Amino acid sequence: MELENKYAGSEYNSFCEYFCELTELLDNITERKRLSRRHYILAKPCDFSDKVLPIRLPGSTVGGIFLDKNNVITKVLIDGNYYKDMYPKNINEMLERYVGEKITVKCD
Helix, strand or coil: CEEEECCCCCCCHHHCEEECHHHHHHHHHHCCCCHHHCCEEECCHHHHHHCEEEEEECCEEEEEEEECCCCEEEEEEECCCCCHHHCCCCHHHHHHHHCCCECEECCC
16 A cells, blocks of 8 residues: 655655545545545654554544554554544454555655
8 A cells, every 4th residue: 555645745745644545445434525634644754663653633543554564554443532433333344454455655
């Protein structure tokens, strides 16, 4: 799964906030279409070192993408936040389809 920088080519490029197929799915499920309210993946170098990439909405972490040493997804989890009611009860099962995919970052 390729991560595309949310702010590619702008002065905010270094924020390390990314969109991808997974965030698009979450936006469609929750009907979040406006750029300022969309899901994004926070993928700073320290997040890759910790092997967990936070899944965020502005102001809150709603879950995480867990990685192995090769940046292959081992688990995706939406968990414990005040936005939880906007997801279907089987959201984590829906996200299992991404397990086994390798995370890459699109270079601008």
